[in-house]
Amino acid sequence: MLTPATAHQTAGPYWHMIDFPEWADLLRAGSGNEGVEGERITLTGRITDGDGAPVVDGLVEIWQAGPDGRYDGAFHGFGRCATDAEGRFRFATLKPGAVPGRGNAIQAPHIAIAVFARGLMRHVVTRAYFAGEALNATDPVLGLVEEARRGTLLAQPSGGGAWTLDIRLQGDGETVFLDV
Amino acid sequence: MSDAIPYRALDAATQPPLDAPAYGSTRKRHPKHPLLRIPQTLTETSAPRFDEAGYPVQADMSQVGGKAALGERIIVGGRITDEDGRPQAGVMVEVWQANASGRYHHPRDQHDAPLDPNFEGRARIFTDADGRYSFVSIRPGAYPWRNHHNAWRPVHIHFGLHGAGFAQRMITQMYFPGDPLLDLDPIFHATPDKAARERLVSKFDLDLTKPEWALGYRFDMVLRGRDATPFETQ
Numbered sequence: 093m094l095t096p097a098t099a100h101q102t103a104g105p106y107w108h109m110i111d112f113p114e115w116a117d118l119l120r121a122g123s124g125n126e127g128v129e130g131e132r133i134t135l136t137g138r139i140t141d142g143d144g145a146p147v148v149d150g151l152v153e154i155w156q157a158g159p160d161g162r163y164d165g166a167f168h169g170f171g172r173c174a175t176d177a178e179g180r181f182r183f184a185t186l187k188p189g190a191v192p193g194r195g196n197a198i199q200a201p202h203i204a205i206a207v208f209a210r211g212l213m214r215h216v217v218t219r220a221y222f223a224g225e226a227l228n229a230t231d232p233v234l235g236l237v238e239e240a241r242r243g244t245l246l247a248q249p250s251g252g253g254a255w256t257l258d259i260r261l262q263g264d265g266e267t268v269f270l271d272v
Numbered sequence: 273m274s275d276a277i278p279y280r281a282l283d284a285a286t287q288p289p290l291d292a293p294a295y296g297s298t299r300k301r302h303p304k305h306p307l308l309r310i311p312q313t314l315t316e317t318s319a320p321r322f323d324e325a326g327y328p329v330q331a332d333m334s335q336v337g338g339k340a341a342l343g344e345r346i347i348v349g350g351r352i353t354d355e356d357g358r359p360q361a362g363v364m365v366e367v368w369q370a371n372a373s374g375r376y377h378h379p380r381d382q383h384d385a386p387l388d389p390n391f392e393g394r395a396r397i398f399t400d401a402d403g404r405y406s407f408v409s410i411r412p413g414a415y416p417w418r419n420h421h422n423a424w425r426p427v428h429i430h431f432g433l434h435g436a437g438f439a440q441r442m443i444t445q446m447y448f449p450g451d452p453l454l455d456l457d458p459i460f461h462a463t464p465d466k467a468a469r470e471r472l473v474s475k476f477d478l479d480l481t482k483p484e485w486a487l488g489y490r491f492d493m494v495l496r497g498r499d500a501t502p503f504e505t506q
Contacts, residue, residue: 094355096286098493099463099472101445102295103430106376109368109394110432124326142300149380155320155438163318170320193313194275204315208443211297213288213462215443216307219315233310241305261301271281271307272316272439 100214105149107208108174116173118185128167130159130186133253135203135220139179141211142262146179151208153215154183157201161189169203187222187253193232200227200234207259216269220247220257233270241268276317279439279496280355286468294458296419316439322364324398331397333367333409334486341391341410343372345486348429348446348474349406352399355497359403363495366432367395367407374413383415408486414453426453426460433493440495447473448489 114120119132135154139147151174158167169188173181185203193199200221208215221228223246228234234242244267247257259267290302334345352360370376370393373385377393395407414424428445435441447454454460454473463469471494480488 094497095353095357095471095494096283096465096468097355097496098442098444099287099468100442101288101430101472102297102459103432103443106370106378106381107368107430107432107443108378108380109376109392110366110396122326142304145300147301153441155315155318157315163314164321168321191314194311199313199315202315204438206438206441209301211295211299211301213290213292213295213298213302213459215441216290216303233313236308236310262304266303266305268305269303269307271309272312 102210102213103151103208103215105210107151111151111174112172113174116171116181116183118169118171118183123168125167125186128158128186130167131253132184133187133255134182134184135247135255135257136180136182137257137259139175139181139207139259139261144263146177147175147209147261148177148179149210150175150179150181152181153206153208154185154203155206156185156203157188157191159186159189161191163191190227197232198227198230200225200231202231205259207261216261217272218259218267218269219245220255221245222255223248237268244268276312276314277498278312278317279437280499282496285465286463288459288462292458292462295462312439317437319436319438319440320434322398322434327364327396329397330395331407333369333391333393333395333407336390336392339390341371342388343391343410346409346411347406347480347482347486347488348409348491349404349480349488350490350492352403352405352433352493352495354495358497359399359401360435360495361399361401361403363399363403363405364434365397365399365405367397367409367429369393369409369429370412370415372410372413374415385413385415406480411448419458424453424456426451426457431493433495435495437496442495444493445472446491449473449476
């Protein structure tokens with residue numbers, strides 16, 4: 093007989109007891125990723141609420157493929173970062189490659205993002221794509237997003253491998269969150 | 273290549289909604305747009321690999337450096353399965369909680385209750401081949417919060433689970449049987465289905481209880497199962 097999945101409950105304001113700040117650097121010594129070849133990038137963003145106020149107690153996790161487009165390859169694409177007093181998070185990683193989609197589809201390079209926080213009963217999930225990437229035009233997930241809101245999933249470059257994607261939980265410019 | 277088998281959709285009645293007005297912090301933090309349903313891809317059906325070599329086990333919260341924490345020692349254990357009852361092996365379980373006085377070892381917790389130098393309040397364990405886990409801790413205390421007048425959180429332990437798929441990622445809370453605060457808690461009550469709420473309440477377990485040492489509480493958890501329906505490729 094089927095037992096439904098356990099109910100999620102909020103991570104609350106004190107989840108930092110499981111914060112290990114070094115996990116935000118996927119290229120840190122001892123990560124196992126040091127020897128993997130690829131393009132070094134940072135992914136930074138600010139999380140705000142419906143009033144535009146910073147979410148200062150957020151837990152951000154990322155999951156991404158390696159530069160080879162594999163989730164089970166040499167690169168371990170998991171990171172965790174606490175938001176700071178301005179609601180900011182920052183990950184250091186390698187740019188993921190294109191990933192197989194369903195059927196014969198190809199997904200544009202992207203990083204899956206999960207946000208947990210006080211006031212979020214369950215984490216919300218979104219993706220960071222890379223603005224200007226040719227494969228974005230045919231990405232099967234981006235294609236499901238109405239054009240007016242697609243920009244909320246597009247990280248913007250600011251040079252030197254730095255990419256920025258702000259996350260708005262509610263209100264004007266609300267991020268597209270995915271039901272996965 | 274063959275497509276990864278997606279996870280079954282969550283049953284809304286058995287999950288808390290993101291918009292839960294009685295829990296004030298959801299007001300400005302829940303998305304107003306409906307979540308966009310997407311077909312699961314490898315991104316959702318794969319997950320980080322964690323192992324004990326890179327993520328050391330810490331299964332005893334009841335002491336620090338051999339010095340015992342204050343409070344009632346407890347053993348918490350259970351089994352993690354998927355919705356079809358299959359044991360989930362190698363799940364990394366992260367645990368955190370308040371001390372016996374109801375205070376977290378956390379700079380933002382300013383509750384007027386004593387900290388305990390011998391209680392850090394966090395653990396990390398992995399499930400075995402049969403999906404079982406256990407750890408030793410101290411029964412946490414209830415603590416006040418500012419959600420409404422005279423609001424107190426029921427005694428609880430936070431659990432974070434990393435399964436075999438990013439779509440299975442879950443953070444939840446375990447409660448204790450017979451806690452009078454459960455009836456008053458808007459977080460607990462946000463989940464509409466009564467049976468689903470009751471599954472968040474651990475059970476006293478004499479088999480887990482160790483004579484002359486500690487009471488045992490059993491808390492089983494269920495991760496999303498794979499969808500049996502074959503996916504039609506375009």
